[in-house]
Amino acid sequence: MARTQGRPEALTLPLRHAPWEEHADFAIGLAPVDEAGWLEGGEADPAARKDPLLAAHPDIVWAETPASRPTQQEALALVEAAVGRAAGRPDLPPLLAAARLVPDDLVLMEKQAGEWRLTALSLCAPTFFSAAEVIGQSLKALHGPVTGFETRFLRRVVRIFDRLRPGVILQRRNWTLVNSAEPFAPDAAPIRARIGTIAPEAAGDALHLRVERQSLRRLPQTGAALFTIRVWLTPLAELSDDPARLSAFAQAWRGASPELRAYKKLHLYDALVETFLRAAGESGAQGRPASPK
Template sequence: MTPRHTPYDGSSKLFQIGLKPLDAHDWIDADVHLLTYLDAKDQVMNRAPHEVFVAEAGTEAAQGEVLHLLADHLPQRFPDTYHRFGPQIDIVPAFRRVRMDAPFLPPLLIAAGLVQEDLVLMRKGDDGWRLSAGCVCFASSWSLPEKFGKALEVIHGPVPGFSAGTRNATIMDRIFDNLTPDQPVVRWNWSVYGNDELHHPHISPPHRFDDGIYLRLERQTLRKLPVSGDILFTVRIYIDPLEALNRREDGAELAQAIAAQIEALSPEELDYKGLTVEKDRLLKRLGEIAG
């Protein structure tokens, strides 16, 4: 398939915050891969539930707020895909029926079973905004249990330019503090991986491209919950083979844009992205696509 999104065109710079206002109508993105993603979530949740779901005591109400927000939004935004009948939601293309009041299931876990996005709750405390609950089945080289309960600046500690005391860390705290329920925001992140696995939580060694080269995109949104005051962080993963650029009329230009951004990375940034070993092979292939 031809890539739908191309944040690597230069519009979403790596290692920059890049948040933009988001129309609430476009908050969630459901597409033809919905069933594939939901099936993949089921597999991960059944295989390793403690790796993909965490929650502090006292977050149940905020989790329920997320579930009801999605239950109201999805049938309106995607009426051909989601049908709601009281506490029950039918996901038509996926042949699924989800009960919002399922006993013994955390509301955030139920909510994550409705959408392709991963869901994370951030709560303000004495040490700033911390990860208080989350259902993350498709982490991109990070561990949810390791980040659980940690403050924002600690979560971002390994990211070059975002550790505690940096200007970016200060700006992120300010953005979280000033976010309002009526104005969600969105940003894009992207990386280059050597496989197309959705579930990729392990902190991998430098990527090897022996099995192919894939563009891994993250569409990230932040939305303040009006009742609890918590902030919901969503991450939607898209994976496209690099070769798919050949199917776009602007593929050569996109390849040039990716190459320019890879060339501009510092050694620390290149290492964080896992591209130190394969940089030359990646640039060579991008050059071939660029003609």
């Protein structure tokens, strides 16, 4: 696979999703997608990226509960059918074999004693968490760090999991901004520690829009749910080529809710983003004042 500065090029592609254009706050934002649109592809050899990560960081990128093997097997069959190719790795846990076929990270959720729990996952593009941290967790615990999740969203999300019909595929997107082009980002601290070294005029290249495109579907035989996470990374500079998208991003940045800004720690990037936006022609005249909070 072609690589630039040691990182996979395949995940750094022209802007494909722009979820900031849709919500200024946290949102469930699930929408149906057809079978052909289930997995987005776009990476020639996902295993070439994932295998070294598994060797170097096994506890960060992989976890399973022993009882999840039948569910993993069902997920593998579904993924193999979708990509039209057999994994051919009976030596591996089935979900791990499935994850080597696709760019996406794969997460299994199973209902146990009335709670949806995470029972297996392959997580090679984590956004600030690890497989070891989340294995066995409920939907409530998984979202503990998300401001207001329990009061605003938990019941609705549980109902979506409960009522999901086989054959229905749902997708959602989220976004954040990071000073890294690396899909494998289990820990925010070393990345954020480098913010101060970024020259303001380099902000457009150093800062990346990090979009997660997620999907959810029922596994009909076991009744489990398969959740997928596909990370897309795009340098902020790419917005400069498209005035409409640049303006939409400027509005989203300056209009994001205080809760969202605090959760994503957007204030850490305010000065750099404002420098980038002004240089690109977005003065901020119609947005909120640019002063960092």
